[in-house]
Amino acid sequence: MNIKAFLFDDDRGVSPVIGVILMVAITVILAAVIAAFVLGLGDTNSSTPNVTWEYDYNQSNNVTEVQMTGGDSFDPARVTVVGDVTDQSASENITTDGAQLTAADEFNPGDSFTAGDSVTVGVTGPEFEIDLVFTSEDGGTSSTIGGTSGPDA
Numbered sequence: 001m002n003i004k005a006f007l008f009d010d011d012r013g014v015s016p017v018i019g020v021i022l023m024v025a026i027t028v029i030l031a032a033v034i035a036a037f038v039l040g041l042g043d044t045n046s047s048t049p050n051v052t053w054e055y056d057y058n059q060s061n062n063v064t065e066v067q068m069t070g071g072d073s074f075d076p077a078r079v080t081v082v083g084d085v086t087d088q089s090a091s092e093n094i095t096t097d098g099a100q101l102t103a104a105d106e107f108n109p110g111d112s113f114t115a116g117d118s119v120t121v122g123v124t125g126p127e128f129e130i131d132l133v134f135t136s137e138d139g140g141t142s143s144t145i146g147g148t149s150g151p152d153a
Contacts, residue, residue, distance in 0.1 A: 048134055048143045049074040055148040062086065062125055064148065066132070067118035076113040078135050079145070081121055084128035126152040 051071035057064045066081075121130060131147035 047136055049145060051145050053132070053146040053148075057123070057126075057148075057150055059126060059151075062123050064121045064123050064128075064130065064150075065118055066121055066146070066148075068113060068115050070115050073112040073114040074134065076111065076117075078137070079113070080133050080135070081130055082133055083130035083147070084124040085130060086122040086124050123150065126150045 049072035051074070052069045054067045054069045055064055056067070123130065127150055129147070129149040131144050133142050134145045135142045
């Protein structure tokens with residue numbers, strides 16, 4: 001029996017096989033990454049603005065001031081207020097369920113709602129809930145970008 005051959009087996013054929021397997025794996029991973037970006041799966045940009053709000057409820061006249069305190073500017077015509085809102089036709093503010101974020105005479109077409117801008121929302125009373133809903137340009141999707149509820153809700 002050849003002890004030298006038994007102890008020192010010839011493993012030279014393993015190295016090319018491992019190299020080929022690694023090259024195939026790298027090629028598959030690279031193809032998957034490229035396909036994800038080509039097909040738009042890697043797109044992380046969102047058209048929904050990231051916004052922070054501050055809410056101030058005034059119980060004496062049942063209104064809530066909604067002020068944008070930071071985040072991305074956006075077209076106010078693409079945001080509606082839904083929930084427990086009331087009709088205050090004498091006001092130039094948001095007054096009805098599903099109304100635009102701003103009155104027509106407050107902003108001109110093409111204006112942006114930016115940090116520091118605010119609007120007053122008439123609410124049904126201390127037991128209210130409102131949401132600010134942003135609708136995409138094509139109208140296909142909508143996302144809630146803010147909301148609050150009254151102290152008694």
